[in-house]
Amino acid sequence: MSAVKILAIETSCDETSAAVSANDTILSNIVHSQIDIHAAYGGVVPEIASRSHIEALPKVIDMALEDAQTSLSDIDAVAVTYGPGLIGALMAGLSYAKGLAFSLGTELIAVNHLVGHISAGFLCGATPPLICLIASGGHTNIVLVKGYTSFEVLGRTLDDAAGESIDKVARSLGFSYPGGPKLDELAGYGDAAAIDFPRPMIGDDSLDFSFSGLKSAVLNYLNISQMRGMDIVREDVCASFRQAVVDVLIEKTMKAARMYNIRNILICGGVSRNILLRVEFGRKCSEKGYSLTLPPVSLCSDNAAMVAAAAYRQWLEGDFADFGINADPSLEL
Numbered sequence: 001m002s003a004v005k006i007l008a009i010e011t012s013c014d015e016t017s018a019a020v021s022a023n024d025t026i027l028s029n030i031v032h033s034q035i036d037i038h039a040a041y042g043g044v045v046p047e048i049a050s051r052s053h054i055e056a057l058p059k060v061i062d063m064a065l066e067d068a069q070t071s072l073s074d075i076d077a078v079a080v081t082y083g084p085g086l087i088g089a090l091m092a093g094l095s096y097a098k099g100l101a102f103s104l105g106t107e108l109i110a111v112n113h114l115v116g117h118i119s120a121g122f123l124c125g126a127t128p129p130l131i132c133l134i135a136s137g138g139h140t141n142i143v144l145v146k147g148y149t150s151f152e153v154l155g156r157t158l159d160d161a162a163g164e165s166i167d168k169v170a171r172s173l174g175f176s177y178p179g180g181p182k183l184d185e186l187a188g189y190g191d192a193a194a195i196d197f198p199r200p201m202i203g204d205d206s207l208d209f210s211f212s213g214l215k216s217a218v219l220n221y222l223n224i225s226q227m228r229g230m231d232i233v234r235e236d237v238c239a240s241f242r243q244a245v246v247d248v249l250i251e252k253t254m255k256a257a258r259m260y261n262i263r264n265i266l267i268c269g270g271v272s273r274n275i276l277l278r279v280e281f282g283r284k285c286s287e288k289g290y291s292l293t294l295p296p297v298s299l300c301s302d303n304a305a306m307v308a309a310a311a312y313r314q315w316l317e318g319d320f321a322d323f324g325i326n327a328d329p330s331l332e333l
Contacts, residue, residue: 003022004077005022005070005074005075006021006076006077006308006311006312008020008111009078009093010081010093010306011081011090012081012086013085013137013302015303016031016034016056016093017030017032018064019308020064021311021312024122028068029304030067032059034049035177037052041177042177043167046086046087046088046089050086050089050092054096057096064304073104076315077106077107077315078100079108079109079308079310080094080096080109081093081113082321082327083328084138084331085327087327090328094325107320108320108325109314110325112333114333116307118132118151118268119148119306120300121266122313123299123305123309124295124299125293126266128147128148129146129264130293131264131266135162135163135249136269136270137164137167137271138164139269140156140163140271141333142155142207143333145266148313154207154256157208157209158209159212161211162245162249163180163271165212167179167180180270181273184242184275184276186234187242190235190237190238190239192240192243194236195221197241197243198214198244200248201252207252207259211245214248242276245277250277250281250284257288264290264293267281267292267295269300270300270302272300273297273300
């Protein structure tokens with residue numbers, strides 16, 4: 001039997017991506033970033049993101065097909081992220097995918113963006129059951145992955161996501177967009193014990209998160225220091241803040257693993273690119289004898305390879321979408 005070939009599209013925020021897969025093997029994965037476009041505005045402008053997706057999609061898809069040495073006539077299904085994300089960005093990708101699937105006479109597969117992030121781990125050998133931390137700009141969830149298509153959310157952020165708080169602190173420190181990687185880099189030169197920032201809910205029995213108070217604590221520190229004419233050592237602020245975020249993410253995830261007696265852990269989402277987070281999780285899991293899956297940086301940010309991986313599992317279960325499906329910016333797992 002020939003392999004199932006899927007053309008996947010991802011446009012949930014500010015990356016336009018297309019990938020081609022054959023069963024669970026990724027043949028190509030093209031990502032077009034809009035960072036240069038949005039940098040002038042200090043963050044993603046939804047309307048501009050939507051228009052940029054519309055302009056970039058034809059070229060990105062052609063590049064994905066060329067890299068995969070595949071033609072549209074070989075495609076068995078078109079997969080696309082339909083939520084969560086920016087409504088206009090989602091609609092750009094979903095509308096294109098619908099038209100393409102209809103014209104080709106193929107199946108349409110609608111993928112939850114969060115399932116996509118989890119599926120990036122499957123591409124790296126992660127196998128259920130496992131505890132997964134999804135940490136990104138818009139989401140911070142702890143998920144019990146029971147099977148390749150079976151998930152239970154054990155904990156979620158009650159306010160700001162980890163990535164959102166990182167972006168806001170980075171902006172307050174004067175870093176240009178995107179500030180997260182710059183904050184992470186500068187933190188490597190600072191003293192993580194210099195400032196005692198809070199670790200919200202770290203000792204709480206709940207597996208939920210709250211990063212709003214930590215973000216406010218950093219902003220208050222910066223404001224008070226400026227008013228008093230004190231020198232602000234940005235390296236120390238970055239390091240101390242980063243350590244607080246990482247401590248909370250690791251403690252909550254390890255707590256979930258203990259509670260559910262699961263020794264396989266997966267970390268995914270944009271925040272999983274954080275250098276300290278990767279190092280500390282590796283050390284903690286090694287100490288406990290846990291198996292840790294950390295996708296490569298290229299699969300942590302939004303990309304279509306993860307959408308293709310999720311779509312293949314849905315194909316196996318006959319989980320197809322009809323052409324009346326709408327984008328859902330608030331879609332949950």
